[in-house]
Amino acid sequence: MTNDQHHMVKIEFTEEHEQTMRFTNPVAIVSTTEGTEVLTCLQEIENWTNNGYYAAGYITYEAGAYLGKELPINDLVRDESDPLIWFGIYDKPKLYQQAETTNEPYHVTGWEQESSRAVYTQAIAKVKDHIALGNTYQVNYTMRLRSPFLGSAYSYYEVLKTKQRAPYSAYVHDGKRQILSLSPELFFKKEGTKLTTKPMKGTIRRGVTKDEDEQLKQQLHTSEKDQAENVMIVDLLRNDLGEFAEIGSVSVDELFTVEPYPTVWQMTSTITAQTDDQTTAAKVLRSLFPCGSITGAPKKETMKIISQLESSTRGIYCGSIGYFSPTGDACFNVAIRTATVNDDHITYGIGGGVTWDSTTAGEYEEALLKAKIVTDHRSNVELLESIGVRNGRTKHMDLHLRRLHDSAMKLGIAFDENNIRYQVTKEIEKLPSESLYKLRVVLGSKITVTSQRIEPMERPQPVQMATYPVESTNPFLTIKTTARGLYEQHKNEHPNVFDVLLFNERDEVTEFTIGNLVIERDGNWLTPPVESGLLPGVFREQLLREGIITEKILTKEDVQCADRVWLINSVREWVHVQFIN
Structure with missing residues (x-):
């Protein structure tokens, strides 16, 4: 545990709160990279909240191996400097409703998958083998996309959040990495003795026209495959809740609700339960984590299969971000649609539930569909050159082109020198020859050239x-x-x-x-x-x-x-x- 004044957790659970909760200037940090200390950290967090403080932060998927349930997780390839659990301890959050805008630049230069289509196909085949043997009914198989990243991760988060309109968004800066969570899924909410969880299973793309969009919504709502996936996870979470909820209190309040998002329709169900006064939020987290919607069913055996098939750690992806309050209440998301920026790279996890009825092509397309929120938006900047023109002649043109080429290569922007020279020449032809002009050359998805007269200056x-x-x-x-x-x-x-x-x-x-x-x-x-x-x-x-x-x-x-x-x-x-x- 260390004192720190430079960390921030921003909770934007619009489905639960009208106001954004921003946690800054922690009085302490509770965190560990050691599996044997995860439960100790949760106990320490509980001690802080019992003494009137908030705790806000995250728990990674791999931390699930150390919550006392002997869940099988492949922790061997984890970066041992990465926390398994990280929470800031705060007096209280700052609450505000106004939307934030930031124009700090960022650029993602191009996403690459960690595994090939062939590896993905082989993994799905192995999942089907396990289903055929009766080892599992559904496996949530995931993979990672990675890209170089430049600039402001916070600015990128704000843009993605606005585009995705996800009801359980969160941003975390833990001092080393920045987490950008555009999650549509509630893990659990604890209000007094009432618990609510809202698993999400079932995805289909949005339509191009209004009629097609409505048809796709109905197709998802009535899909036997997606309903079967959803019910499996509903049953799994009912069983998880039943381990500590009051007898007879577990209830499925909504089944197969279809929710709209900018690129997909998603199917959710809502489950509630009652606990006794002694059941703490930390105990709820320990009992339910990780959420069944990102494991599959049955949970323990399926997590064993996941640990054998996935070649890299999930980290915060498929973990959870949220807060514990001093009243004993808590609210956490399922950290899907979640990216991590570390130094000059960004990682984004994608995946989906694989059942016997799944097709490799269908699952692959669904995974890529879920990635569109990041792959469709790469940058809020374009390259710029200011070129002087006097007497119809450009100044230092070759040096400008060389710098523009080097910058374009760095940002992954297409560079066509002949076209740039042609566009510059066209603009110069419009200008009087006797004055000084500045050409403004902007290069992004296209090139634009404009001009402005520059007045002379004599004195300092x-x-x-x-x-x-x-x-x-x-x-x-x-x-x-x-x-x-x-x-x-x-x-x-x-x-x-x-x-x-x-x-x-x-x-x-x-x-x-x-x-x-x-x-x-x-x-x-x-x-x-x-x-x-x-x-x-x-x-x-x-x-x-x-x-x-x-x-x-x-x-x-x-x-x-x-x-x-x-x-x-x-x-x-x-x-x-x-x-x-």
């Missing part, structure tokens, strides 16, 4: 130092994109000057919001290195190649003591600036 321009630092590790500082929010925020802090000079967390100056920095000192021309956290400008690159300027880490004091200070970019080239108070 007033500038100021930024109010707060940038993070030098932000990958988007080194790539020129349409995500200008960070720069606009800094500029808006100083509306009465030409531009603002940025600095990083180490107090190293980096760049202006619209150009690079050059200082003149004792006859030397110096510019900060890219490692300080800045865009490697095209004109800066040319000056470095020609030996006119030299890279050097520069501080605020270096700038204050400089003989002269310049803002440089490829459109205006040299702009003499002066700092004002």
